[in-house]
Amino acid sequence: MFDINLSSFIRKIIFTLLSIGALTACSHTDIYISDGEKISGPKEIAIQGPRSPWAIKIEHQLKRQGFKALRWASQYQTFEKESDDKTHLYNSAATRYVVRIEGTTHFGEANRCFGGGYKFNYIVVDLVDIAENKTLASYSGSGYSEGCPPLSGSIFRDAADTVNSQWVK
Template sequence: MRMFLVLTALLLSGCASTKDVDVMSDAKITGPKVIAMSGDRGAWVYQIEKRLKAEGFTLNRMATSQVTVEKQSDTKTGIYNEATARYVLNIQGSAPNSSMTRCYGGGYKFNYIDAELIDLADNKTIFHYSNSGYSEGCPPMSGHIFSDIAELTNNAWK
C-alpha cells in the first residue's frame, strides 16, 4: 500500500503545472480587438485562434507592415514601415503532434509554451504566459492552456 501511495505521488507530481503569468500593464486597451499572430504555426495554434475569434478578435496571420510616406516638412519626406496591427501575440511552443503523442480527446501535451502580447507602438510587453503539460482535450488530466492565453489576451482590452 505504501509503495502504491509513493508511486501515485510521483506520478501526480510529474504532472504539476508550471504555469507562470506576468502581467506588465494594468492599463486596458481601448482600441479595436485586432492582433497579429507571430511565432510557431503548430497545429495547436488554431485552438488559440478559435478561442480569440469567439471573444471578438480579428486576427492577422503575421505582423505585416506597410510602407508609409509622410511629408515631414517642405524639404523632408519620411518613409518608414508601419505595422498593420498594433498588437502582436507571439507564441512559441513544443507539443508533439503524432498519433503516439496526441491525447485521446484531441488535445496536446506541451513540453513548453510561451505567449507574449506586445504593443508595437510602445515596444512593450503587456503580458507573458508560460506553461507546460496538458491542454484542453486531454482527459483525465486536461489543463487550461488555450483558454488561459485567450483569457489573458481578452482581459487586456476594456
C-alpha cells in the same frame, strides 16, 4: 457472494489518486500582466508563431473572445508630405499589437491525447505592443491542454484570457 479484500481495494484507489496527482504535478503556469493602462482600441492583433494545429486552437479562442486575428505583423511604407518640398517616409504596421506564440509538443500518435489535445513541454504566449516595444502580458506553461481526459488542462483558454485581459471590458 463477492469476496472483496477491502484493504487491497483501498490501496489501489490511493495508488490511482497519487498517480494522477503525480502526473498533473508536472504542469505549471506563470502569468505576467503589466501594470499599465488597459487598451481601449479595437481587438485587432497579428499572430506570430508556428502554424501548427495547437497554435490554431489559441487563434480560435482569441476569435471567440472578439479578436480580429491577422496572420502577419506586416509593415508597409507610408509617405507623409510635410511641406511642398519635403516628404517623410516611414514604416507603418498593419496592427499595433502582436501575439507571439512559441512552444513544443509531440505530434506523434503515441504522444497525442485520446481527446485530441496535446502534452506541452512548454508554451509561451506574449502580447507585445510594437509601438512601445513592450510586453503587455505573458502566459507560459507546460502540461496537458484541453482534450486530454482525465488530465485536461486549460492552456488554450488561459492563454487567450491573458491576452484579452489587456483590453478594457
